[in-house]
Amino acid sequence: MTLARPRTLFQKVWDGHVVSPATADTPAVLFIDLHLIHEVTSPQAFAALRERGLSVRRPDRTVATMDHSTPTTPLAAGARAVILDPQAATQVRALEENCAAFGIPLYPLGHERQGIVHVISPELGLTRPGLTIVCGDSHTSTHGAFGALAFGIGTSEVGYVLATQCLLAWPPKTLAITVRGRLSRGVTAKDLVLAVIGRIGVGGATGHVIEYRGEAVRALSMEERMTVCNMSIEAGGRAGMVAPDETTIEYLAGRPFAPKGAEWDAAVARWQTLVTDEGASFDQEAVLDAADIEPMITWGTNPGASIPIRGTVPEPAGDASIARALAYMELVPGQQLLGRRVDVAFIGSCTNGRLSDLRAAASVFAGRHVADGVRALVVPGSQQVKKQAEAEGLDRVFREAGAEWREPGCSMCIAMNGDRLEPGRYAVSTSNRNFEGRQGPGGRTLLASPLTAAAAAVTGRVTDARELMR
Amino acid sequence: MDPFRVLIGRTVVLPMDDVDTDQIIPARFLKGTTRTGLGQGLFADRRYGADGTPRADFPRNRPDAAGATVLVTGRNFGCGSSREHAVWALMDQGFRAVIGPSFADIFRGNALKNGLLPIAIPAEAHARLAAAEDASVTVDLQAQEVALPDRTHVRFTVDPFARHCLLEGIDEMEFLLSQESAIAAYERTHEEPSGRGTSQGRT
Incomplete structure (x- = not known):
């Protein structure tokens, strides 16, 4: 044989x-x-x-x-x-x-x-x-x-x-991204993927299909894995994959279009073979330690331009693209983003518009109020997310905090539908792109997790959400 | 589709890396239902000021750049969204080739399917070309070679199938349609159940 x-x-x-x-x-x-x-x-x-x-x-x-x-x-x-x-x-x-x-x-x-x-x-x-x-x-x-x-x-x-x-x-190349260990408290899947993009760059995975591996990835829920895979394209990746496991099977069981009965059993048996074999090789590999990952926020005009929430905006050091981004964002090199005034908090999108994202945001909004002069939009990713959130009373938490509880859609992530960031304004957004004008012409986007966006909403400033967590 | 064989054209230089498709055509221009007329949205937030007047500092707005058919730009051009409107907008404004050190995957694919040639050339040759505004270049797809204004020639490669389609002026749909028997055989033997037929969630 x-x-x-x-x-x-x-x-x-x-x-x-x-x-x-x-x-x-x-x-x-x-x-x-x-x-x-x-x-x-x-x-x-x-x-x-x-x-x-x-x-x-x-x-x-x-x-x-x-x-x-x-x-x-x-x-x-x-x-x-x-x-x-x-x-x-x-x-x-x-x-x-x-x-x-x-x-x-x-x-x-x-x-x-x-x-x-x-x-x-x-x-x-x-x-x-x-x-x-x-x-x-x-x-x-x-x-x-x-x-x-x-x-x-x-x-x-x-x-x-x-x-x-x-x-x-044509067959693409493969890139293994292994994240060892466990994420720290207050560090989310969004922070993980922003750290990955920051590491490999916005073109770092071009021509490749990424497989996310390692203990930190295995520990993620399905919704968190979706957040990570969602932003594979922001590193230029053709696709991002996570091998199915018990978490995957548990998520799918009972879903409207999931197989039923004997078909389900056959499907599960098939899915369990969908792992990278011992000894299989990737065209490229990168390894990150989860313990090194902090809550992340972007300062620039592509998703690779991120820093830890307590970090400082980089110096251009002769790099024209950094200088350009800083000019667009009206940020001073060497300064912290922490404490900077923000105008909008946007919570939603295909990156972070699922139930667990809304729960995370609600945990920060609960018992607090949106800061004066700040507009906070919470946009569920779907009618089902909206319904489940309302069943849990999350909508009340958002409304009582003074945030807008909206109908599902892409909304201010792409600003095609009238939900638009005004010129010159700063938004902390849970979406996926901080490109110039992405959320509205002249608008300035700081990408971050739902925790960080909610913390910005209630303080009116870029805030380390861990300080608000009880 | 018209065949693409040799292009003799003038360049305009947009000397930036990572030009994303939101820059090429902002999302507010994507609300139409046709492939035509998208040129008005091309680089809209760069070409025009907030009051709608053309910005003098945008390369394409210079009078000598009006007839340029070759865009010279930085690495990772076309990153971000999959919007094919980016390609349609460039072509509507007369562009037939984009030259840079590298391209984002989806943009490159979209460009090739529409007869806009993405040409990746080495950094050194790219730097020379980017330094020369309003230069004349000759792109020979058959030979996979660009003749630069300093009379040097730079080789590039395009995937062989896309090149064949461009040279002949045919599109990939024709090839896929010709695969009918293989597709039908696959459907009979390999297909995963769609799960729709047996589902309670059928719409």
Whole structure:
């Protein structure tokens, strides 16, 4: 008997989806198990299908929702959302029409399962270990938390997947990121991934699929693993993955689309094989010690520009991009961010808009009040997150603290729907990008965890949330 | 798609690393439903001041840069969002190639699918090109070579399949559609259950 060559988790998922292998001249044809679509990056893809007279090959493997350009304005009980922006309304209507025409299931505005695409798919149990998952959105990497191979694609590729359920791809390289030990109290998954990006840089994982490994990763909940995998793209990674384990299986059990009965048992047995074999090698490796990771906050205009919450903003030292970022952010090199006045706290997004994120934020808001002059937005990632949060009374905590409790959506993470940071203002945000103007033209974003964002909301300043924790 | 073989064009230099797709086209310009007209959003927050007037310090706003078809920029161009609108906006403004030390993965893929050639060249040659404003370059995709204004030639590589598609003016959809029998065979033998048919959560 010959022993099989040891393979990485990525390699196993990839191998299982190759329709035709790559040759010297042609990339591999890769089968896609799940295609998630939303209103912003799909209309041109449907138009391409119509131009060629093509249909959607597998509407049963396609799921749609609307999230990017939809309003998150709080609604009275039973009220229906109204989209005031005519362009956004047209885009949303186009999605409804396209889904109806091609037989694609849609969770529209007002549906109890609507929400940010990367929040609802795991909630529904659609995201599962070993699947290939794509979406016209770079944060599709989120789903890798389940040991799926999940990555963002452009609109041309959305069209290819609609038409053929396949993509063309050259095999990427692999990068192991091992986080040893355990995170300290008050240090979250968001801090972990900001530390990783800070270490390897915003282009550090370009061309690679990351596998997150090590004790600190194994100790994370599914929601925390999603936060980590979500930001893989911020290091340039094609995807980020965590091998499935008991935590994964426990999360999926009983989800609406999770397999049932004998199918569940067979699925679990299959999922348990989805680990990197002893002796398998990665193209690159990086190791971090969890004990060295502090609560992190970004000072610059890309997610790699982070410092520990008590650290100081770097000197440009001849680096034009640092000088540029400091000028945009109006920050002085060598100064601490701690104590700096902030105008907005934004808690939400596909990075940190899940129930555990809201619980963390609520633990800081409880018994406190949003500081004078600060606007605090809490935007649940989905209708289900909203419902669960309300069942626990978190909405009351936020409202009593003077924060806005809004409807689900991408909101001020991408500022397409009217939720916008004003020019020159500072926001501590739990989202994923601090690019110039990302949250609104001229706005300045400091990325951090829900704990840190909530602490900024109640103190009106950049604060080490650990000082507020009882 | 028109074939891409040889491009003779003038450059405009945006000397910055890590230009993200939010810079290339801010999200507020993504609310349309077509691929056309996106040029008005290209680098919108850099090209125009808060009052909407063109900013003199933005390279593309110089009169001699108006006809440039080649953008020369820093490393990791196109990082961030997967928005293909970034490519459509560049092409709508006349760009046909972007030259830099490196590109973000999704942007590179999107560019190649639309006939915008991302050309990664070594740092030394890039520095020479970035120092020369409004230079004339000749890009030969067949030979995978750029002729720089100082008459030196720099080699680059494009993945062989994308190069074939560009040279012939065909797109990847054609190739995927031609794989029909292999896809159908895969679906019969390998496919993981979607879990939808048996679910109580069916919409």
